[in-house]
Amino acid sequence: MSEQLERSAEITKLARLLDVPTDELAYLAEIPSSALARFREQVADRLFGGDAERLKRVAAASKLLPLPLAVKLAQLAFGPLLCAATAGLLEPARAAKLSAKMPVPFLADVATMMDPRRAAAVIAAVPTPVVVAVGRELIDRGEYVTMGRFVGLLSQSTLRAAVPAIESDEALLHTAFVLEDKDRLDDLLAVARDRVDGLIRTAHEHDMWAEALDLISHLDLANRAELGDLAAAQDDELLDSLIRTVHELGNWDDMLPVLMAMSPQSLSRIAELPVVVESTPQSVWDALVERRHDMPEPVRELIRDRALHLGRADVAAAMGGAAAPSRPRPRPGPGRSG
């Protein structure tokens, strides 16, 4: 299921790049997300790679202009598209000074038109307050795809300053879902720990469980455990909707590692939900049995007891005795830097 969501995110990003409605690319739904990502990079290279010589001249010549004049020319003469196209060719220190003098809406226009991969050094050099202000402007415009493309290039300290500027949990969830580099999700979580409860509630209230589950599946084990425990502490209605969504999406492949990383108390709470008691699919029992050796002993014991309670003696027997190895349960550490 996670793969299906990855495809959906990739198609959204490609549609944004081609400036067409997402529906117009529906026929790409069967192409794997990794292939879609490679194709999108090819398209970006085609769109952003043209005019190289002319752009190099612009960048080289702009070095000769005094800063105030360059700032004025950028806005009055070149406009956001030319600035976006040349951004990656500027010296990072010069680009940083220019950005600090330009109006935020203009910089946001530039951000939507540029290929961040071609300007990574420049983006890293932009002063944090400018990044924060532009990020806020992009969120106000609903430019989540643009935000997602930039977040992966920000340092952890800039990320720490930028995330609070995304005041809406829904916007943060949207941005995280289309994040270009989902390996940064653990870093993102490290600076948004105080938002997790709100994010969980937002996923519930805005019918975004599918997106949230996709994000959780990219986190490391300790963070999955923490999120699983926080989710399990929510009210029954929310938990019921989460598990029903997992049922409907057939998303147990992503959910099981979360369950197995939870504390036994949290797992027990999930196991007692009516939706679990009434309709745990056979595939889930099979998957639990298959992963029995990866479970900490208390979790295995709990599942064995629940299986017996639900009349699944076969599952209880297959879960085995206490001889199986147990692993220390990972716990979330302090915020990691990346």
Added chain:
Amino acid sequence: MVSAMGEGTKDLPDAVGGRLPDEFEALSGEHRAALAGLVESAARRRADLMDDAIDESLRNLPGVLRGTVRRTLGV
């Protein structure tokens, strides 16, 4: 937003300027042509916007700066 169905005069590898990921072989000829059309259309739109940006920049520029910008852009 521009629909490019029917504009797919180039094959998809030509449109993106390289070999496609193998998985794109699974697309029908019609869909490959549609996608090639969209890429071509987006590339044309971007090139037009760049030309317009340059023209516009020269038009709006005070005369005293026009020479500098012309030299900068090589036009």
